[in-house]
Amino acid sequence: MFQTTSYTGKKTENYQLVIKQLRALLAGESNQVANLSNASALLNQFLDRINWVGFYLAEGEELILGPFQGLPACVRIPFGKGVCGTAASERKTQRIADVHSFPGHIACDAASQSEIVVPLLKDGRLIGVLDIDSPETNRFDETDKEMLEAFATALVEYL
Template sequence: MNNIEKINFESEDKLYSYINLKLTALICDEPDWLANLSNAGAVLWLLLDNINWAGFYLYKNDELVLGPFQGKPACTHIKLGKGVCGTAADKKETQLVKNVHEFPGHIACDSNSNSEIVIPIVKGSRLVGVLDIDSPVINRFNENDRRYLEKFVSLIVKYVDFPESFV
């Protein structure tokens, strides 16, 4: 079993290197996509400070459907182009939102969320879903978070064998 401990790192770079190392160890030899996404969300939930939700929405039947997550119960279905998740999925571009209350059409699944980052999961040219992380802190996420979380998602794309219904 992979032991993951919360450690105080002296830099975000070291924290994210640790996160990506632990993610790789958990998913590189595991064939089950659901187990892998569940563990990926748990790693972020355990190791990132000041977040109140971390998880996945999967692209299915022309919409995003709630997948594995950590946090309060969430919206089950999100249409493409709607809210931060739907926008990231529709554009296939990371959305880094410093204040969700200023994002047009923001979907408030948790009224305590104030900032959000959503990274699309794209395998080849096909949308698989998104990684969504929320925070109660305004301006919680920055360009460094974006860079490392995009790397995190690239590891998921590399190692996770998604069912045909998602790719």
């Protein structure tokens, strides 16, 4: 059974703990929907000052909404459009301090001010993206970027 954990260490240590929790949570489970659902719930519980966390899954040349925590969201995002579509087409993490300054930003939740999107790559193939929004500008720093990329790497082992 999963237990809530207190994250009282340094930021990197807390991320390392949540990645360890992810591995324990997903061990032995191969269902993609179940694993993405638990991963989004885990991040929602772990991260503060966010208003949306979830996944978009690659299908053809677009992203389709997957498991998430937060308000209802856009269902389809073409590659190259918005922060998620840009991360998918470039296969590179997008860390946006102010979404209103991002050309073509897709506003699913008007409260979102900053965003980070991490591509999910398995054997060089794009599976989808991890998308996290915050109601604060400049919420995500370089440590968040590096550790969320590590989280995504661990996650794709179970997809």
